[in-house]
Amino acid sequence: xxxxxxxxxxxxxxxxxxxxHDTPQGYVWEQFGDDHMHYVPFGAxxxxxxxxxxxxxxxxxxxxxxLSSVRVMGPxxxxxxxxxxxxxxxxxxxxxxxDMGELKRRVHDNVERLx
Ligand SMILES: Cc1cc2nc3c(=O)[nH]c(=O)nc-3n(C[C@H](O)[C@H](O)[C@H](O)COP(=O)(O)OP(=O)(O)OC[C@H]3O[C@@H](n4cnc5c(N)ncnc54)[C@H](O)[C@@H]3O)c2cc1C
Numbered sequence: 001x002x003x004x005x006x007x008x009x010x011x012x013x014x015x016x017x018x019x020x021h022d023t024p025q026g027y028v029w030e031q032f033g034d035d036h037m038h039y040v041p042f043g044a045x046x047x048x049x050x051x052x053x054x055x056x057x058x059x060x061x062x063x064x065x066x067l068s069s070v071r072v073m074g075p076x077x078x079x080x081x082x083x084x085x086x087x088x089x090x091x092x093x094x095x096x097x098x099d100m101g102e103l104k105r106r107v108h109d110n111v112e113r114l115x
Pocket of ligand 1: 056057058071073074076
C-alpha cells in the first residue's frame with residue numbers, strides 16, 4: 001500500500017492515509033504524497049474455501065494498517081460494486097474462475113485515473 005502497488009486484479013483505489021485508532025493513547029495518521037494512490041486487489045475479497053462468497057468493505061482481508069485506509073466509504077462502495085459484478089459474472093460458477101478482463105472492464109472507472 002505504501003508503495004502504491006497496482007495489483008493486476010485491482011478493483012478499487014484510494015489515497016486515504018493510514019488512519020489507525022487502535023490504542024487508547026492516540027491515533028496514527030500517516031499521509032502519502034499528493035500523487036499517491038493505492039489499490040485493493042480482488043484477491044482480498046475472496047476466500048479459497050468458498051466459490052460464491054465475496055466480502056466487501058471492512059470485511060475484506062488485509063493487515064491492520066491497510067484496512068485503516070481502505071475502510072473509508074469511497075473504496076467500500078467500489079468494493080461492493082466489484083463484489084456484485086464478480087458474482088454476476090460467476091453466475092452459477094466459481095468467483096475464482098471468472099473472466100477478470102470482464103470484471104476489470106466493469107469497474108474500470110473505480111480503478112483508473114480519469115483524465
Ligand atoms: C464514527 C465513524 C465515523 C466515520 N467517518 C467516516 C468519514 O467521515 N468518511 C468516511 O469515508 N468513512 C468514515 N467512517 C468509516 C466508514 O463509514 C465505514 O468504515 C464504512 O461505512 C464501512 O462500510 P462497510 O460496508 O464495510 O460496513 P457498514 O457501512 O457498517 O455496512 C454494513 C451494513 O450491514 C448491515 N448488517 C449487519 N449485520 C447484518 C445482518 N445480519 N443482516 C443484514 N444486514 C446486516 C448493517 O446494518 C450495515 O448497514 C466512519 C466510521 C465511523 C464508525
